[in-house]
Amino acid sequence: MAGVQRNLMGFKDGIENPDPASPADMDRFVWVTDAGQEPAWAVGGTYQVVRIIRMHLEPWDRMNRLQQEHGFGRRKDTGAPLSGLRERDTPDYNGDPHGNITPLDSHARLANPRTPETDHQRILRRGYNYDHGLDHTATHDLGVAFCCYQKDIQRQYEPIQTRLDGERLATVLTPIGGGYFYTLPGVRNATDWYASTLLTTPAPRP
Numbered sequence: 001m002a003g004v005q006r007n008l009m010g011f012k013d014g015i016e017n018p019d020p021a022s023p024a025d026m027d028r029f030v031w032v033t034d035a036g037q038e039p040a041w042a043v044g045g046t047y048q049v050v051r052i053i054r055m056h057l058e059p060w061d062r063m064n065r066l067q068q069e070h071g072f073g074r075r076k077d078t079g080a081p082l083s084g085l086r087e088r089d090t091p092d093y094n095g096d097p098h099g100n101i102t103p104l105d106s107h108a109r110l111a112n113p114r115t116p117e118t119d120h121q122r123i124l125r126r127g128y129n130y131d132h133g134l135d136h137t138a139t140h141d142l143g144v145a146f147c148c149y150q151k152d153i154q155r156q157y158e159p160i161q162t163r164l165d166g167e168r169l170a171t172v173l174t175p176i177g178g179g180y181f182y183t184l185p186g187v188r189n190a191t192d193w194y195a196s197t198l199l200t201t202p203a204p205r206p
């Protein structure tokens with residue numbers, strides 16, 4: 001079945017994202033622009049959050065499919081929202097205020113409740129599955145290196161992460177590492193070079 005890749009819990013992961021082909025989306029959500037409080041050399045770069053999250057597949061596999069779908073708020077086969085039919089359908093949370101179709105504490109609904117108040121919080125996500133085989137207790141050591149990019153970690157990533165505290169999936173996930181990073185702008189043309197903005201900006205006077 002085409003579409004985005006699956007994570008190791010078997011769900012399509014990476015469906016909803018700002019459009020990387022849209023300069024308007026990228027300027028609004030991902031690239032540091034000169035409208036903020038950033039130093040000039042940071043413009044055109046982005047902030048990255050990495051979170052290494054171990055998945056506990058033994059309890060996960062004991063859940064039935066509906067319980068799993070309620071955990072993510074999406075269908076396991078198609079990736080569609082629980083209120084829709086296709087992967088790209090927009091979830092209808094307004095018509096389901098009590099969470100009878102999509103539980104209020106499901107991952108996708110908490111991460112992006114689709115309200116005007118949270119619209120500015122979108123992030124560009126990409127998960128990288130990892131599998132280290134069995135650990136010393138013969139338990140699977142696997143999960144995802146969750147990466148996301150945004151122009152402002154406090155405005156975008158942190159409120160999402162705060163909402164996800166206590167999500168349904170929390171019992172089968174354990175964050176084990178991660179960090180915040182700044183990513184320099186790419187090389188723009190044949191005369192440009194990597195980190196040019198950073199290395200040609202005079203150091204501030206003490």
Ligand code: HEM
Pocket residue numbers: 007009011012013014015016017051053055072074107108109111112123125144146157160161164173
């Ligand atoms: C083990 C860790 C995680 C897994 C397995 C996971 C998986 C998923 C899946 C399957 C979806 C629904 C399909 C999609 O739109 O891609 C989703 C959506 C999403 N996740 Fe995660 N995720 C994880 C961690 C995180 C973290 C740490 C954040 C941010 C703090 C996050 C933010 C989001 C967002 C913003 C959406 C899109 C919701 C929407 O716009 O409808 N996820 N995730």
